[in-house]
Amino acid sequence: MPRANLAIFDLDHTLLEGDCSQLWGEHMQRLGWVEPVAFAQAHQALMADYQERGLDMQAYLALTLAPLQGRCVREVQMEVGLFVQEHIVPRLYRDTWDLLAEHRMAGDQLLLISASEDFLVAPIGRALGFSPSNTFGVPCEQRDGCFTGQGAGEPTYGVGKVHCLERWLAQQPFSVADSTFYSDSHNDLPLLEWVSQPVATNPNPQLAALASARHWPQRWLDQPLPRRRAAAE
Numbered sequence: 001m002p003r004a005n006l007a008i009f010d011l012d013h014t015l016l017e018g019d020c021s022q023l024w025g026e027h028m029q030r031l032g033w034v035e036p037v038a039f040a041q042a043h044q045a046l047m048a049d050y051q052e053r054g055l056d057m058q059a060y061l062a063l064t065l066a067p068l069q070g071r072c073v074r075e076v077q078m079e080v081g082l083f084v085q086e087h088i089v090p091r092l093y094r095d096t097w098d099l100l101a102e103h104r105m106a107g108d109q110l111l112l113i114s115a116s117e118d119f120l121v122a123p124i125g126r127a128l129g130f131s132p133s134n135t136f137g138v139p140c141e142q143r144d145g146c147f148t149g150q151g152a153g154e155p156t157y158g159v160g161k162v163h164c165l166e167r168w169l170a171q172q173p174f175s176v177a178d179s180t181f182y183s184d185s186h187n188d189l190p191l192l193e194w195v196s197q198p199v200a201t202n203p204n205p206q207l208a209a210l211a212s213a214r215h216w217p218q219r220w221l222d223q224p225l226p227r228r229r230a231a232a233e
Contacts, residue, residue, distance in 0.1 A: 003177040007103035008165065008191070010183040011114035011121060014201045015096040017224055020088055020124060021116040022047070025064060027083050033067040055115070055187070057138070061151045064117065065140060069149030073142055076119060084123045092128070093202075093221035099182070100128060108180075110134060113164055113191070115157040136164050159190040182219070186210060 012019040025043055029036040042063050046056065068076060103110055111134045114121045121137030141152035154160045169176065179195040181188070186206035192198035200211035200218045211218050 002174045004172075004174040005106065005108045005177050006111065006179040006195070007108040008111045008113060008179065008181040008195065009100075010181075010185065010188055010201075011112060011124065012116060013184040013204070014182055015093060015099075015128070015221070016088065016124075017091045017093060019116070020114075020120050021064060023087055023091075024080070024083060024117075024120055027079075027087060028067050031079065039063070039067075055157065057115075057155045057157050058151075061117075061138065061140075061155070065147065065149045065151070068140075068147035071147050073119075073145055073147060076147060077123075080119060081123055084120075084127060088124055089127055091224050093224055095221040096128070099219075099221065103180075104129075111165070111168070112136065113156055113161045114138075115155065115161070115187075134168075136168075158187055161188065161191045162194050165191065165194070183207070192216075 009015055012021070022043065025034070025039065028034050029039060046060050046063065100110065110130055112121065112125045112128070112130045113136045116137050117140050118137035119140055122132065122135055125135030126132070136156050138155045138157065139152040141148040141150045154163055156164045178197065180197040180199060181191050181195040182199045182201040183192060184200070184202045184207065185204055188207075189210070192200075198211075198216050200207050200216055202221055203211055203218055208218065210216075
């Protein structure tokens with residue numbers, strides 16, 4: 001069996017300045033799909049808890065998927081496509097493109113595994129040039145062409161990212177030689193410990209301390225170009 005090198009990437013705060021799920025929540029407020037004040041307060045409370053104890057994924061999905069219940073998948077996909085081009089692509093770090101190019105030139109297999117919803121991660125992955133079969137987000141249930149407002153299977157969060165990767169590997173015609181994972185968060189510790197080369201990328205304080213203690217490399221990606229220009233002005 002041939003062997004291949006893996007380059008695995010988290011998305012939010014790693015390749016992207018910000019959290020695409022949070023930004024989508026703000027966009028749903030602009031669309032009028034949620035009651036702005038109540039949604040913002042509930043989201044803020046969950047994010048505060050996330051910083052302290054980790055994300056309650058079931059509560060988070062209940063909040064963020066409820067506005068999609070009964071909505072046509074095509075309608076949501078069209079709106080997400082516009083959202084990604086207008087609000088996500090401009091926030092991708094300038095160095096993201098160089099980092100991905102490094103691994104592509106080396107012939108590595110590139111995977112994107114995010115704890116954001118799959119209907120957001122898929123078009124962002126396409127914009128970044130990831131293969132659809134190598135792009136994973138939290139699975140969201142669809143039935144009869146509509147979103148049900150529920151998750152669908154194990155979330156790609158914490159150890160769920162490891163399980164997602166292992167399921168993917170079980171279907172590949174190669175074994176792993178070396179593996180690298182880029183992440184900003186201590187919540188990705190299970191996958192950081194799984195790979196042969198963890199890289200703390202734009203690390204939060206908890207991961208930065210852990211990386212220093214374990215002598216893991218730390219990498220900082222530069223600001224998105226539009227924000228660099230604004231700062232210069």
